[in-house]
Amino acid sequence: MSGRRRRRRRRARTALAFDTKFFRSQYEFTFPAKAMAVALQRPEDRSERDIRLIRSMMLGVLSFRRYSTQMQHMLARVVYYRRFGRGRVIVRRGHWGDSFYFVFSGVIAITQDEDGSSALLDPEPILLHKGASFGEVALLKGLRRNATVICMEETELLVVDREEFFQNKLDQELQKELQYRFQFFRSLDLFSSWCDQTLETLADHCKTEECHHSQVLVPDTHESRNIIFVTKGRCEVLRLVDLSQCPSFHKWIRQHRPLLGRSLLDYTGKTPGEQQDGTRPPGGNSSSDTINGRVLSLEDRESGNVELPGDLMAAVYLRIDSLQPGQHFRGVDVGYVESCFEKDGRLQQDQLSFLPPSAQRDPRSMVIISHGAEVIRIKLDKFSELADRPTLRKLQENTAQYPSDDDLCRVFLEQNRWKTFKSDLVSQLSSSPRTHAKQDPRQKPPAPPNTQRGILQLGDHKPDKVWTTTRQKMPEPCADHETPPGGRPPIRLIHGINIPKLSGKRIMW
Structure with missing residues (x-):
């Protein structure tokens, strides 16, 4: 095989190799070309449709969203599009304010020297990113700039000039x-x-x-x-509220011991010396329970300082x-x-x-x-x-004294008790026979209650998916019993607890 062919095959293998960096997003949303063309026109040449387009683009800027709707409409009429490269000084300290700016993309730095060179040398400069605005007060009150602003990278700005600012009476709206x-x-x-x-x-x-x-x-x-x-x-x-950390939830789980499945008996089923029917022989110890073979003291049981099974953890x-x-x-x-x-x-x-x-x-x-x-x-x-x-x-x-997590847990359990009673009542009324209504054979039957998401199921039957959450992230759908490697099982984010029935009726405490 010739050397040229070997090099060609080697390049082909290299091109086909999986590179994770290829799928990593390096894209930052920039001002669209259509909106850019409108933002370069004079304010009197912009139609209402053009103004709505500029306003919709600027709603991605946090500081712009904090203005009233009327002020947003007025700003969208007069803003100009500007793009500056890295190292460009936008505002110099001590100069009169003649414009104010919205940062649409890029990064700028705030310095106290006149040329802004310290921002390029400072290991931790004061930076403003997309969504920031500056220069409004100096323009409105006719003050000198109290700092220098320099671009740290290529930056897109939407600028309101002094002439357009006062000519379109934005100063009155700001006042x-x-x-x-x-x-x-x-x-x-x-x-x-x-x-x-x-x-x-x-x-x-x-x-x-x-x-x-x-x-x-x-x-x-x-x-x-x-x-x-x-x-x-x-x-x-x-x-x-993490219910698994609340003593009231542990106590509530123990009260519902007759309704729980066999898989939960290690936590709530038997105490040392207890028989299969739940009775205790004479002389049996009544001051301790077991979890996975470990004997629990009375203090542990009352305080709830125990680890619940993964399918009972909920928030x-x-x-x-x-x-x-x-x-x-x-x-x-x-x-x-x-x-x-x-x-x-x-x-x-x-x-x-x-x-x-x-x-x-x-x-x-x-x-x-x-x-x-x-x-x-x-x-x-x-x-x-x-x-x-x-x-x-x-x-x-005026500092608030909010209830503890355990007090909040008790309120939630009491509300859940009422929701359970109401759902049973509605189900009983809706399942009563009706002579005037006919069942359509093509109509699909309603889904059973146990398939609802966001509900903590007590008992053996579990839904295929639940909502989970962590202390850092918002809830996302996750498969049941999915446990991260070497970590704690995900906490179910619920809005109610579905209690299984015993002999056709729910037991309420």
């Missing part, structure tokens, strides 16, 4: 929104000690955000460094608070605000008014969900910079 936020804060008792100038500064550093129904505002409140105020609508605070999202207009999330990190006060020298160690341990911030993670709400987010850093001692004291007094 209306600023006044709206100012009046909202002034109506709250939390800011009653603030002067108008300080309150106006706070209103300058936040925006009103319209959120659609079921939108997740905060995925983990324990890691949040914001205060969320509700101006319209309603928000709900949810807690993911449920429960609502623990509802935020109405004029309210804010009461699980704010007050300790962080106090540390900012101490750092600035506004609060000495002997002046700290500590709350009782029960009123301290709840360390558990929670989720805030919008129900068609309008909210305002305030950075804790800026809030701490402007707040005074009376505001800190009010913030401490």
Whole structure:
């Protein structure tokens, strides 16, 4: 075989080899060509259809979504498309503000030097990614730039120039929104000690955000460094409760021992010396149970400090608070605000008014969900910079004391008891004979209750798929009994518990 043929075959084998890097996505969504052509036109040449196209593209920018619908429409009429390469200085410190910008793609850095060179040398520069905006306050109030902005890579920006800004009366619309936020804060008792100038500064550093129904505002409140105020609508605070860690759930499982399958008897079936019929011979030990051959003390059984079988592990999202207009999330990190006060020298160690341990911030993670709400987010850093001692004291007094996971578990089990009774009643009424109705033989029979997803099944029969979750990820469908290698089985995310029937009737406690 000639050397040329061998080299050709070697190249063919190399080309056919499976390369995982080929399937790794390196693509970042950039501004479409059609929208780019519209964004390069003058505002007076844009039709309503063009404006709707630009607005739909800019809804992917987080800072743009925080404006009102009217303001979004006005911005979509006047924004221009600009693209800059790496190392390009967009804004220089000390220059007058003549534009403000939305970052559509790429990365920019904020520096304090005039040419921005320190951003390219700093190992940890201050970076802004897609969704950020800057330059609005300097343009609106005619101020000089207080920082330099430089592109760290090729960046796409949507720019609003000064001439178009004032000619299309965007300044008036921004002033209306600023006044709206100012009046909202002034109506709250939390800011009653603030002067108008300080309150106006706070209103300058936040925006009103319209959120659609079921939108997740905060995925983990324990890691949040914001205060969320509700101006319209309603928000709900949810807690993911791991039932397998609650003593009330363990006690409830033991109460349902007669209804459980044979596979669960290692946990709830027999105690040392117990007979097959559940009775105990004279002198039998009544203070301990067994799990997989291990003897449990009375303390373990009462506290629930045991490991449940994998098919009984479950978690449920429960609502623990509802935020109405004029309210804010009461699980704010007050300790962080106090540390900012101490750092600035506004609060000495002997002046700290500590709350009782029960009123301290709840360390558990929670989720805030919008129900068609309008909210305002305030950075804790800026809030701490402007707040005074009376505001800190009010913030401490409003700290929520949410129920424990075990209390929430008891509430869920009681609600599940009512749901079970209601479903049995509805099933009994719907299964009663009807002389006037005829059954269509071509109609498929309804699915049995045991095939429902999101339901924890007690007993031997299990559905083929359940919803599972972890503490880091949202629920996704997963096969039953699927256990990660070397890890804990996935926790079922449920919204109810299906109790098996005994002798045709459900046993209720």
